[in-house]
Amino acid sequence: MLEVRQLEFRYTGDQPGWRFDFSLARGACIAINGASGSGKSTLLNLLGGFLAADSGTISWDGQRIDSLPPWHRPFTSVFQEHNLFEHLDVQTNIGLGMHPGLRLTKDQKARISDSLASVGLAGYERRLPGDLSGGQRQRVALVRTLLRSQPVLLLDEPLTGLDDQARQGLHQLLLEQKASGSAIVLASHDSQDREVLADSQLNL
Numbered sequence: 036m037l038e039v040r041q042l043e044f045r046y047t048g049d050q051p052g053w054r055f056d057f058s059l060a061r062g063a064c065i066a067i068n069g070a071s072g073s074g075k076s077t078l079l080n081l082l083g084g085f086l087a088a089d090s091g092t093i094s095w096d097g098q099r100i101d102s103l104p105p106w107h108r109p110f111t112s113v114f115q116e117h118n119l120f121e122h123l124d125v126q127t128n129i130g131l132g133m134h135p136g137l138r139l140t141k142d143q144k145a146r147i148s149d150s151l152a153s154v155g156l157a158g159y160e161r162r163l164p165g166d167l168s169g170g171q172r173q174r175v176a177l178v179r180t181l182l183r184s185q186p187v188l189l190l191d192e193p194l195t196g197l198d199d200q201a202r203q204g205l206h207q208l209l210l211e212q213k214a215s216g217s218a219i220v221l222a223s224h225d226s227q228d229r230e231v232l233a234d235s236q237l238n239l
């Protein structure tokens with residue numbers, strides 16, 4: 036269970052700030068709704084540890100995690116810009132999320148291939164990011180995030196700009212992640228994403 040309690044933040048003293056208060060169970064998805072500039076990315080950055088809150092707490096399974104650095108928090112995130120290592124092929128870029136070294140087991144390679152196929156990228160394992168379109172890179176980055184197997188996924192507009200088929204493939208992957216116990220914090224402008232994936236809503 037993720038618990039965010041009275042988490043307060045403001046960028047500068049003369050701006051109004053935010054106060055976030057919600058909880059999220061394993062296997063559930065909360066949609067973060069709000070107009071552009073309402074603070075969706077700010078919330079995800081606070082959760083991920085890329086911004087420090089002024090006060091309040093973030094806990095995971097009863098343990099405070101708000102003073103941990105990003106890499107020790109139980110989160111994995113894919114933000115609007117999807118960074119891939121340009122000199123590594125698709126399979127290796129994804130595999131880095133599953134294993135810190137570059138040696139992948141047969142099973143891991145099979146999972147990568149299956150996941151690529153489900154987002155319309157069958158056979159792309161050996162391609163370099165530079166040969167991919169923006170939407171294809173986005174899908175590779177998402178698959179990498181999903182296969183990292185952290186308990187909470189932080190997703191900022193993850194499906195923006197994808198065609199219907201890729202979107203459905205990713206919905207399916209995200210539903211499987213939920214079924215396997217992952218919690219998802221989803222910032223998305225798309226009402227279809229929210230309808231398919233979200234169990235609760237946080238309106239900013």
Ligand SMILES: Nc1ncnc2c1ncn2[C@@H]1O[C@H](COP(=O)(O)OP(=O)(O)OP(=O)(O)O)[C@@H](O)[C@H]1O
Nearest residue numbers: 046047069070071072073074075076077078222239
């Ligand atoms: N580093 C910063 N310093 C000061 N203000 C900032 C900073 N980053 C964001 N803001 C402001 O905080 C507000 C919330 O920004 P945020 O990026 O969280 O919104 P958002 O809901 O994610 O928007 P969008 O849907 O356009 O991505 C905006 O008014 C933005 O200008």
